[in-house]
Amino acid sequence: MELKVNLGPRSYPIVLDSGIAGGLSSRLKKMFPKSKFGLVTNTTIRNLYQKQIEKWKKELGLTIHVMPDGERYKTIATWSRIFDTLLKAKFERSGVIIALGGGVVGDVAGFAAATMLRGVAYVQVPTTLLAMVDSSIGGKTGVDHACGKNLIGAFHQPSLVCIDTAFLDTLTEREFLAGCAELFKYAFIGGRDMFDFVSVNKGVLIKGRSQVLLEGMRRSIEIKAGIVGLDERETGGKRMLLNFGHTFAHALEKYFSFKKLLHGEALWWGMACACALGKILKTIPASDTAAYDTLLRAMPRPKLPSIPSDCDLYSAMFFDKKVSGGKINFVVPAKPGTSVVKSGVPGETVKNVLTKVLGKSE
Numbered sequence: 001m002e003l004k005v006n007l008g009p010r011s012y013p014i015v016l017d018s019g020i021a022g023g024l025s026s027r028l029k030k031m032f033p034k035s036k037f038g039l040v041t042n043t044t045i046r047n048l049y050q051k052q053i054e055k056w057k058k059e060l061g062l063t064i065h066v067m068p069d070g071e072r073y074k075t076i077a078t079w080s081r082i083f084d085t086l087l088k089a090k091f092e093r094s095g096v097i098i099a100l101g102g103g104v105v106g107d108v109a110g111f112a113a114a115t116m117l118r119g120v121a122y123v124q125v126p127t128t129l130l131a132m133v134d135s136s137i138g139g140k141t142g143v144d145h146a147c148g149k150n151l152i153g154a155f156h157q158p159s160l161v162c163i164d165t166a167f168l169d170t171l172t173e174r175e176f177l178a179g180c181a182e183l184f185k186y187a188f189i190g191g192r193d194m195f196d197f198v199s200v201n202k203g204v205l206i207k208g209r210s211q212v213l214l215e216g217m218r219r220s221i222e223i224k225a226g227i228v229g230l231d232e233r234e235t236g237g238k239r240m241l242l243n244f245g246h247t248f249a250h251a252l253e254k255y256f257s258f259k260k261l262l263h264g265e266a267l268w269w270g271m272a273c274a275c276a277l278g279k280i281l282k283t284i285p286a287s288d289t290a291a292y293d294t295l296l297r298a299m300p301r302p303k304l305p306s307i308p309s310d311c312d313l314y315s316a317m318f319f320d321k322k323v324s325g326g327k328i329n330f331v332v333p334a335k336p337g338t339s340v341v342k343s344g345v346p347g348e349t350v351k352n353v354l355t356k357v358l359g360k361s362e
């Protein structure tokens with residue numbers, strides 16, 4: 001099936017199905033008949049999908065850059081090495097970068113595309129559930145900084161997103177569940193229909209590849225594409241909703257040095273904190289609190305490496321991109337399927353939430 005991000009001249013298709021990666025070359029040759037192609041991936045995916053990569057290499061004459069695997073390599077150093085490989089291969093402005101991987105590869109390769117020769121085209125071929133339903137869509141590219149996540153980056157929309165669900169078959173259960181957290185996120189922001197869909201199908205969604213999962217992915221992608229189409233650069237407030245749970249999650253990831261906790265796992269805890277905050281701020285109608293709890297509890301609770309310090313986490317939140325005028329903007333749930341942005345929440349309230357939710361996490 002084909003979906004679309006509507007952004008006028010920067011609009012692009014999202015193709016979603018099983019087994020479509022094999023046909024990518026012919027589509028790309030039609031889209032970019034005279035271009036050189038570069039492919040960025042990581043060691044894990046290169047090892048798993050060597051045959052497919054070799055086939056694309058033959059068909060497209062690819063230059064391949066393989067980066068190390070892991071969030072800790074989502075850095076300026078890795079970004080710079082992509083330039084070394086592609087520029088030495090005489091990459092030109094008409095060149096196209098293919099990002100084959102999860103959110104880390106997609107973000108770094110996208111940032112390389114945004115900045116190389118003042119901007120070249122790129123194509124997202126996401127291989128994790130998280131990247132399929134979220135990070136490959138919307139044009140947020142970037143790398144982490146010691147001060148926090150994604151603090152260096154650019155908005156740069158891909159020309160195509162090719163989502164082949166067959167890649168999910170090699171994903172570990174832990175990574176799959178981390179991606180489910182991002183899919184479940186849409187239940188909090190994507191409207192009543194999505195809330196009901198995830199609530200009804202939550203047990204099946206977390207089990208792996210199925211028609212129900214495909215439908216959940218389609219709905220998630222449509223929600224994300226719709227929000228990006230309305231607020232491409234997060235200036236209108238709409239796109240901020242996509243950060244539901246992320247202010248807490250990014251602080252947790254930083255606290256654990258981007259090593260011991262997966263992004264989706266941190267997001268699960270972030271969503272739990274956002275729900276707790278919503279209860280305190282009374283944005284969630286009392287009659288709906290149980291429905292939110294049931295939704296989150298449908299996913300196994302990710303283990304935290306240790307109980308984090310609420311003060312350190314709170315300090316880390318001030319490095320979030322959603323801070324404005326020194327105030328943190330929190331996205332908190334309201335009635336099912338909708339969330340609202342709250343700023344000026346007292347620090348003590350936030351720390352209480354952190355202690356209450358994370359204090360019993362081990």
Ligand SMILES: NC(=O)c1ccc[n+]([C@@H]2O[C@H](COP(=O)([O-])OP(=O)(O)OC[C@H]3O[C@@H](n4cnc5c(N)ncnc54)[C@H](O)[C@@H]3O)[C@@H](O)[C@H]2O)c1
Nearest residue numbers: 044069102103104105127128130131135140167170171263
């Ligand atoms: N740009 C955005 O809008 C956006 C949105 C959400 C998250 N993100 C970013 O995405 C990143 C997280 O993405 P992620 O969860 O995909 O992590 P990831 O890219 O680190 O991938 C997770 C792990 O799965 C492996 N992997 C990938 N595909 C596989 C496959 N098919 N089979 C087996 N193993 C596979 C990877 O090598 C890695 O070890 C974070 O850096 C986060 O900040 C960006």
